[in-house]
Amino acid sequence: MAVSAVEAQGVTKVFGSGAGEVRALDEVDVAIRQNEFFTLLGPSGCGKTTLLRLIAGFEQPTSGEILLEGQPIAGTPPFRRPVNTVFQSYALFPHMSVAQNVGFGMEMLGKDRRTIAETVERTLDLVKLGGLAGRKPAQLSGGQQQRVALARALANRPKVLLLDEPLSALDLKLRKEMQIELKRLQGETGITFVFVTHDQEEALTMSDRIAVMSAGRILQVGSPTEIYEKPTRRFVADFIGETNFLAAEVVAGEAGSLRVRLPGGRELSVLDAFEHKPGQTVTLAVRPERAELAEGGAEAQLAGRVENLVYFGTDTTYHVGLEAGGGFVVRLQNREGARRRHEVGASVGIRLPAEAVQVLRD
Amino acid sequence: MAEATAARAAPARRRRKGFQTRRFPGLATFSAIFFGYLYLPIVILVALSFNANRTATIWTGFTTGWYGRALANGDMLQAAGNSLTIAVSAMVLSTVLATLGALGMSRRRFRGRTGVTALLSLPLIVPEIVTAVATLLFFVALGLQLGLATVILAHTVFCIPFAYLPIRARLEDMDPALREAAADLYANEWKSFLRVILPLLLPGILSGAMLAFIISLDDFVITFFTAGAGSTTLPVYIFSLIRMGVTPEVNAISALMLLISITFVSLSFVLASGKHRI
């Protein structure tokens, strides 16, 4: 297998000391592949920016090691790392024009003026700022500044591009356009993108792989489908999309297959990746659109009553109060005639296809 | 409930009280007297420098003759030349040192940082006469010949805090991510300094330099103690003239110094307000 573009091995970063100590990263292990669109996804303060800063070299890990294309880079200062950053705060040089900002990296690398001028022009066109080359950053809107920051980092064609929420200041339309543009660019240039966002939809649509972070740890790394369909932890299932959680008791099981007893007493066979033992309680995650409603019936695993329904046009969301306690959300597509609508107050059964149920690790 | 009302009322009362202080009835009159006391003597001095009559108290007509005489005075020109040499040297040296100091202090938080800041601004607090005597004793102990060099050395030291403060203020306003962005874009420490930090710091540096220049140019006490024969500066020369009586010529020289001071202080303010926001 090819060497990783970026690899973190047991990386811990602690800020401050004593009582004010903040563990921004806690034993992070991750390998980012060459030419990959890799996304760090997580809530505010989970350590995304810190991980980028360690890769860029602005901070040194408290312990652990970071490798760039297989080489440890602990002793390499930021200006010798073939890595460029799109800063969360943009950090544009206020005394330089847009063109000078974008050309700065190439100038430092000693490129000739013609090459710089051409690349600057091309890159500015790419981020749709063609006419603004002569402006100062203070004369630009927030979204325009963000695109200058993007152009400034892109223009150098680094091996790895670190993007810290580079689209957060853009309006929805421009944001969608830039998402497509970034994705295309990444494919064409072969640059490895490490992309930070806390927008789950952005992460799902753009990434080759996603790392979901929480409180300084990486909880799960996988393709968007894996992260969405096969979350291994409650936090991941909860953070991305909507999820129903059920506590169930293991009654029998071996070699990756479990027989579990659901609330209400019915039993179900599910796949398990974590070697749970009979007698243990496990958490099951079920996406609302993967469950089905049945008319009471014997084949249903859960029984309840429709408490509320919300019509979304393309689909309808049913909030069901379970007989065994707790709520459950089911989302059904509104394909005309394909399904019966259930009214508020109606008794319903909820069918859980075995492949719709994900057994969580914790 | 009552407690909450009281808590809300408290800041309002405080605000009203502050307002009353500002409306203190005699304030305008008091201010007028204060500013009159400060500036009237200077206005009179400038006016008398244009007085045709030699006696200070009798106005007989307008003349620029005293300025002509002052500018033709060899001793005066020599003193002015010394002042300029000293002020420019002290300005350059103290500004360079202050810039390096400010950069070093901003690099990272270290133990004793507050202490260093205090040490840097100490010359602003220590009575000048103490500094003057101490410096003189120090030079004598070292066996240094008093002259232009010793004055420049002494001036550089007490100019540093004046140059340091505006530079430090400017640096504090600078987004630390800019340095990181420069490093991220392949600029080594030196290029990052030349292309990013220095241009952004320049208004602060120039402002600091102007202040240092003017402080050095105006200094009397320390110069008086550390200057040797032949290194007399303008303030010291004026003092020696005054001992023989105030002449319109002295007024003219003083007015010229005032003009230079005002020019530099204004420049310093304009530069400190800067054109780039950082």
Ligand SMILES: Nc1ncnc2c1ncn2[C@@H]1O[C@H](COP(=O)(O)OP(=O)(O)OP(=O)(O)O)[C@@H](O)[C@H]1O
């Ligand atoms: N220089 C620092 N000194 C002290 N604590 C820090 C420092 N930098 C970051 N932290 C702390 O480390 C944690 C992680 O911060 P980080 O900036 O990496 O979060 P983030 O995931 O990028 O959040 P956001 O989405 O809000 O940008 C936070 O608790 C933060 O307060």
Ligand SMILES: [Mg+2]
């Ligand atoms: Mg961040």
